[in-house]
Amino acid sequence: MIGGGLLLLICLAALAAPLLATHNPYLGELSDRLITPFWNSGGSMTHPLGTDSLGRDYLSRLLYGARISLIIGLGTAAISGIIGLTLGLVAGYFGGRVDMIITYLISVRLSLPTIVVSLAVVQLLGGSLNVVIMVLGFILWDRFAIVTRSATQQIRSQDFVKSAQAVGCSTMRIIFKEIAPNVMNQFIVIATLEAAHAILLEAALSFLGVGVQPPTPSWGLMINQGKTLLFFKPWLVTIPGVALFVLVLSINLLGDGVRDVTAPEQRN
Amino acid sequence: MVMYALKRIFLALLVALTVSILTFTILNMTTDPAVAMAGDTATDFEIESITIAYGFDQPMPYQYVQWLGNALQGDLGTSYYFRTPVTALISGRISITLWLGLVSMAVGILIAVPLGVIAAIRPNSIWDRICLTLAVSAQALPSFWFALMLIVLLSVTFPILPSSGTDTWVHFIMPVFVLATRVMPAIMRLTRTGMLDVLASDYIRTARAKGLKPQNVLFKHALRNAVVPVVSVSSVQLGHLLTGSIVIETIFALHGVGFLAYESTVRNDLPTMQALVLLFSCIFIIATLVADLANAWLDPRIRVVGIDN
Numbered sequence: 001m002i003g004g005g006l007l008l009l010i011c012l013a014a015l016a017a018p019l020l021a022t023h024n025p026y027l028g029e030l031s032d033r034l035i036t037p038f039w040n041s042g043g044s045m046t047h048p049l050g051t052d053s054l055g056r057d058y059l060s061r062l063l064y065g066a067r068i069s070l071i072i073g074l075g076t077a078a079i080s081g082i083i084g085l086t087l088g089l090v091a092g093y094f095g096g097r098v099d100m101i102i103t104y105l106i107s108v109r110l111s112l113p114t115i116v117v118s119l120a121v122v123q124l125l126g127g128s129l130n131v132v133i134m135v136l137g138f139i140l141w142d143r144f145a146i147v148t149r150s151a152t153q154q155i156r157s158q159d160f161v162k163s164a165q166a167v168g169c170s171t172m173r174i175i176f177k178e179i180a181p182n183v184m185n186q187f188i189v190i191a192t193l194e195a196a197h198a199i200l201l202e203a204a205l206s207f208l209g210v211g212v213q214p215p216t217p218s219w220g221l222m223i224n225q226g227k228t229l230l231f232f233k234p235w236l237v238t239i240p241g242v243a244l245f246v247l248v249l250s251i252n253l254l255g256d257g258v259r260d261v262t263a264p265e266q267r268n
Numbered sequence: 269m270v271m272y273a274l275k276r277i278f279l280a281l282l283v284a285l286t287v288s289i290l291t292f293t294i295l296n297m298t299t300d301p302a303v304a305m306a307g308d309t310a311t312d313f314e315i316e317s318i319t320i321a322y323g324f325d326q327p328m329p330y331q332y333v334q335w336l337g338n339a340l341q342g343d344l345g346t347s348y349y350f351r352t353p354v355t356a357l358i359s360g361r362i363s364i365t366l367w368l369g370l371v372s373m374a375v376g377i378l379i380a381v382p383l384g385v386i387a388a389i390r391p392n393s394i395w396d397r398i399c400l401t402l403a404v405s406a407q408a409l410p411s412f413w414f415a416l417m418l419i420v421l422l423s424v425t426f427p428i429l430p431s432s433g434t435d436t437w438v439h440f441i442m443p444v445f446v447l448a449t450r451v452m453p454a455i456m457r458l459t460r461t462g463m464l465d466v467l468a469s470d471y472i473r474t475a476r477a478k479g480l481k482p483q484n485v486l487f488k489h490a491l492r493n494a495v496v497p498v499v500s501v502s503s504v505q506l507g508h509l510l511t512g513s514i515v516i517e518t519i520f521a522l523h524g525v526g527f528l529a530y531e532s533t534v535r536n537d538l539p540t541m542q543a544l545v546l547l548f549s550c551i552f553i554i555a556t557l558v559a560d561l562a563n564a565w566l567d568p569r570i571r572v573v574g575i576d577n
Contacts, residue, residue: 119514237420
């Protein structure tokens, strides 16, 4: 509940960023650089969270940054979800050779180190929002596939599937109309996990200077740019980090909540 | 058991081979190695002569077989940036990363297992809630940001720990703690679940009924069985730790292979990148193999059911 509420708030803030932001997140006055947040002496409510080293309003950048993180989470979960769901359904339904090949694909994928591969590929393709989403989407499908596969194996032998087969439904229909809706609960739980995972990965890539490029207000990039002033203006790093933590926490809590409702037996 | 082990090892070798093909293809297709090698200021003529001299114009499968042949003989090419053999570069740096990973793993287990036990002794108590909250928070913590916050707290506000370098063991306290935090949530949850299952079982009821001391029941009878899954998850988590060290080594200026991975990536140093992806993959594959074999040895049922499940 708390997770869902928090996430809803962040989504609303991200959607309403043009209304809420008091300044342009891309443009700053160099004369206003490095103003401290309002709670420090010297801060003011004109720039509640202060300004960065280019004089850009930090609150406005933070609001627009929420959009980047949410797009990354949604986009990645959508791509990897479609790949993983399809592979898992096919492997679980057909079994045999097909299952063997897909299981093999999953173990190959699991042995590729996520951050090393995404770092290398994003760097070689040139960092941008779309590239990061595509690369992460093509990497993070493993958990979707594993969970969908085992759920499908259980559902396959149930009576309603058998009667659909007996009536002569096409295989496509059985997989996507009969089985797929029954794995949706697990799918949503994994989707929240992977969205959170993708948001953290994008932040790490951008922090290393390889992901989303300036002047995009990505939270990871804001931490990267604030890091040089870490000892003198620590809030440049603290603020986007707290935002990242709260967002990922709320998504994880939402996922836990969904699982508690749909599969209370897995609670522990 | 021998049959199972042989099958499992064969599968691991097959996976390693596939990973090497994938790595080679992906990295060579997303960039022109000659351009990466020549640098930004190179002329077309220079790029062309590099392409011919290094055989980048040969068909991809041919290049791959050559690369693999050399790799199996311990020659992973020469770094474009450092101008030294990649094998030497890696072997000079891997000890820091392995050491960091193993110590962090040990610290993570030493903190997470007791917390998991405490949480399981009294489920839904205040202690359980605190432990679960810790796990949920640690899971949402961006490790690079956590590292920076620790530096602000422990190197600036209270200057008790050094913020970078590898001179003494004190330099490793913060990196180890940050990496340990990454593996703690999974291990803690697993210990808690395992303990809850075991504590509800009949043999624990028997042990309690015959009047054994509560701490004996808990540590001698219950914990031993509860931590079996923890052992196998730990080896997989070790793989995650080693890759997580990319960010942490970069922040704390520890010159291990994680930092090398970052350096070679931002410098488009293709041979080093390739070698490191392969190295981390092999560590993963070996860790999973060891975990599977250990599990099969501990639980004979797995050997019969086989690899598919």
